[in-house]
Amino acid sequence: xxxxxxxxxxxxxxxxxxxxxxxxxxxxxxxxxxxxxxxxxxxxxxxxxxxxxxxxxxxxxxxxxxxxxxxxxxxxxxxxxxxxxxxxxxxxxxxxxxxxxxxxxxxxxxxxxxxxxxxxxxxxxxxxxxxxxxxxxxxxxxxxxxxxxxxxxxxxxxxxxxxxxxxxxxxxxxxxxxxxxxxxxxxxxxxxxxxxxxxxxxxxxxxxxxxxxxxxxxxxxxxxxxx
Numbered sequence: 201x202x203x204x205x206x207x208x209x210x211x212x213x214x215x216x217x218x219x220x221x222x223x224x225x226x227x228x229x230x231x232x233x234x235x236x237x238x239x240x241x242x243x244x245x246x247x248x249x250x251x252x253x254x255x256x257x258x259x260x261x262x263x264x265x266x267x268x269x270x271x272x273x274x275x276x277x278x279x280x281x282x283x284x285x286x287x288x289x290x291x292x293x294x295x296x297x298x299x300x301x302x303x304x305x306x307x308x309x310x311x312x313x314x315x316x317x318x319x320x321x322x323x324x325x326x327x328x329x330x331x332x333x334x335x336x337x338x339x340x341x342x343x344x345x346x347x348x349x350x351x352x353x354x355x356x357x358x359x360x361x362x363x364x365x366x367x368x369x370x371x372x373x374x375x376x377x378x379x380x381x382x383x384x385x386x387x388x389x390x391x392x393x394x395x396x397x398x399x400x401x402x403x404x405x406x407x408x409x410x411x412x413x414x415x416x417x418x419x420x421x422x423x424x425x426x427x
Contacts, residue, residue, distance in 0.1 A: 226266045226402050227301075228334070229341065231276060231361055231377060232394040233260040246279075247377045247394025254283035257379055257388050259359075264401075265298050265341060272298040272343060291349035299358065304338030305366035306400060337398045338365030340372060357381045363396045 230236050232247035246260040261276020274295035280288045341361045348354045360378040376391030 226264075226268065226400065227337065227339075228264050228399040228401050229262065229274070229361065229363075230395075230397050230399075231259055231261045232396070233262050233276070236395040236397060241395070243393040244395040246277075247396065248392040249377050249379055249388040249394075250390040250392050251386055251388045252390075255288075255386075255388075256281045256392065259293065259377055259379075259394075261293065263295060265301060267301045267303070270298045270301075274343070274345075278347060289349045289352070291347060293345045293347045293359070295343045295345050295359075296356075297344040299342040299344055301341045302339055303366070303398075304340075304363075304368050304372075306335040306337045307365035308335050310336040310365050310397075335400045336365055337400045338363045338368055339398050341398070355381060355385060357385070361396050362391075363398050365397070 232245040237245040246258040248256055248258050250256045258279045258281070259276055260278075261274055263272060263274020263276075265272040265274075272295045276293050277291070278293050279290045282288055339362075343359045343361070344356065345359045346354055346356055358380045360380075362372055362375055362377070364373060364375040374391045375396055376394050377396065378391065379388040381387070
């Protein structure tokens with residue numbers, strides 16, 4: 201298991217650029233990684249979530265999802281810390297299933313307003329986002345993931361990723377992630393920091409959002425877990 205995690209971490213570091221450029225899904229998504237880290241905001245990466253006892257998980261990752269076929273390809277890294285900040289566990293996570301995805305609509309000017317450029321240096325040549333091309337989009341995605349630590353047994357959890365762009369519901373005005381372990385393994389439901397983003401890469405390929413986009417709304421915000 202430890203060897204698998206080591207190899208997985210190396211694969212993750214090498215594969216993120218390729219995943220970010222993948223166009224097989226309707227959406228590309230980033231969790232505390234990629235060009236989100238180029239904003240100059242130190243709280244953007246990684247995404248941090250806390251439990252009731254002040255333990256935390258730090259997560260980064262990237263992937264693609266298809267809202268129509270309910271499929272996902274994603275990988276990332278995680279670190280679990282004690283209430284006093286000591287590292288207790290580190291490893292990789294892999295998405296196994298897209299449980300649900302709710303779009304809040306597109307926010308086409310978000311990248312320019314935040315000073316980001318789609319396809320930043322770590323993902324390829326910098327270029328100005330075109331309104332007719334990939335579009336930043338808000339939404340709430342719920343994934344079932346597997347966490348593979350450097351040592352110990354793997355665990356299954358539900359990961360919620362909330363991006364507060366577009367027409368964001370009042371109850372989802374906090375951007376970030378939440379993590380809920382199965383079989384009574386604990387709940388991390390207090391978003392501390394971290395930026396997330398969905399980018400619609402195949403226009404017209406996915407169903408219209410439930411709410412119309414406002415275009416300029418970028419207030420942060422994730423979710424409540426969908427049962």
